[in-house]
Amino acid sequence: MALKYIIKALKILPRKIKLDSVMVEIKRMLEQEMDYAQELEYLKLYQNKLEAIDGVRCVAPVERYCQENILATYFEDAYSIEYACQQSDFDSAARNKLGGSLLEIYYYEIFKWGLIQTDAHFGNYLISKDYQEIIMLDFGATKKLDEVIRLNYAKLIQSCISGSEQQFFQAAKDFGYTFNHDQQQAFWQYAQMIRAPHLSEYYDWGASNLDLKAIELIPKLMGYFPAGEVIGDTIFVDRKLMGLYYLLKKLKANIKVDELYLATLEKIKG
Ligand SMILES: Nc1ncnc2c1ncn2[C@@H]1O[C@H](COP(=O)(O)OP(=O)(O)O)[C@@H](O)[C@H]1O
Ligand SMILES: [Mg+2]
Numbered sequence: 129m130a131l132k133y134i135i136k137a138l139k140i141l142p143r144k145i146k147l148d149s150v151m152v153e154i155k156r157m158l159e160q161e162m163d164y165a166q167e168l169e170y171l172k173l174y175q176n177k178l179e180a181i182d183g184v185r186c187v188a189p190v191e192r193y194c195q196e197n198i199l200a201t202y203f204e205d206a207y208s209i210e211y212a213c214q215q216s217d218f219d220s221a222a223r224n225k226l227g228g229s230l231l232e233i234y235y236y237e238i239f240k241w242g243l244i245q246t247d248a249h250f251g252n253y254l255i256s257k258d259y260q261e262i263i264m265l266d267f268g269a270t271k272k273l274d275e276v277i278r279l280n281y282a283k284l285i286q287s288c289i290s291g292s293e294q295q296f297f298q299a300a301k302d303f304g305y306t307f308n309h310d311q312q313q314a315f316w317q318y319a320q321m322i323r324a325p326h327l328s329e330y331y332d333w334g335a336s337n338l339d340l341k342a343i344e345l346i347p348k349l350m351g352y353f354p355a356g357e358v359i360g361d362t363i364f365v366d367r368k369l370m371g372l373y374y375l376l377k378k379l380k381a382n383i384k385v386d387e388l389y390l391a392t393l394e395k396i397k398g
Contacts, residue, residue, distance in 0.1 A: 157246075161268040164199040170243070170267040171199075177241055178264070180395075183229035186264040204263050206254035213378055220382065222259035227333065227381025228388055229262055234372055235392040238285055238365075242278040244271045248371025250378065271365070281365055288322035289389065314348045322369075326386040334380030339373060 160166055174186050193200035212218050230248075237244045245252075247269035254263040273281065280302050287295035296319050297312065307315065321338050325331035376383075 165196055167199050167268050168194050170270040181229055181232045183225050184262045204254055206256050206263055209250040209253055212255040218259050223379045224381050224383055226262050227376045227379045228383050230375055231388055232392050238282050240396045242273040244368055246271050246368045248368050288319045289326050291323055318345055329384060330382050331385045332382045333376040
């Protein structure tokens with residue numbers, strides 16, 4: 129369970145930050161992960177919503193066996209991500225297609241659904257044996273974003289991608305954060321990492337070292353943590369972004385990210 133890493137990470141944050149709402153959020157998510165009736169509801173929602181996206185579906189529930197403490201799904205005879213990635217016939221066309229589908233899910237989650245499967249680690253996805261589909265498994269850590277938070281988060285991500293520093297800090301301010309000059313610089317550097325895959329025609333996740341760059345920045349960000357209360361909702365959305373990064377890296381996806389992003393926004397609007 130990835131939650132324990134979040135809790136550990138919180139212990140190294142500077143003491144001046146108020147984490148009350150983060151703790152409330154973690155407790156809520158832990159309780160939710162044990163609530164199988166709730167998970168079934170999210171699974172059914174995703175079943176329906178994923179129809180909008182090519183190359184991805186989720187496991188199908190066996191509702192007659194589902195109970196408060198049991199979530200039954202039909203067995204998928206498919207590969208784990210780890211196993212698929214070791215196969216020589218898992219070619220780049222299939223890797224790029226599935227990577228693109230994963231990115232598309234994220235765009236839909238933030239820009240349309242306000243529903244986020246936040247636990248994007250390898251164990252929560254399978255790959256069909258013909259490598260044509262990602263199969264999502266685990267909706268225990270699905271988060272429903274309040275519409276105000278969703279819109280603000282969408283603004284934050286959009287500003288990173290478009291490179292609008294002013295819009296980025298306005299969105300951060302709307303979350304309740306205030307920054308001095310040094311903090312602003314460090315956080316803008318961090319925001320640029322979300323932009324990086326959009327700057328070249330193709331982005332090669334297999335060759336990406338953005339994770340190492342982000343780790344290098346952490347001590348600086350810690351020292352410069354902005355004032356205000358950390359908004360609980362955002363930690364799970366950030367966890368998603370990190371999980372998605374490692375999934376794309378594992379797939380060695382090489383994608384026209386900006387083209388996909390713009391096309392998805394058009395599809396969402398249309
Ligand atoms: N319907 C299914 N078909 C095949 N394998 C599955 C199915 N559901 C779960 N699994 C396997 O079980 C593992 C754990 O399932 P998951 O739903 O992620 O539960 P948990 O809440 O324990 O993380 C998955 O990584 C996958 O390997
Ligand atoms: Mg799981």
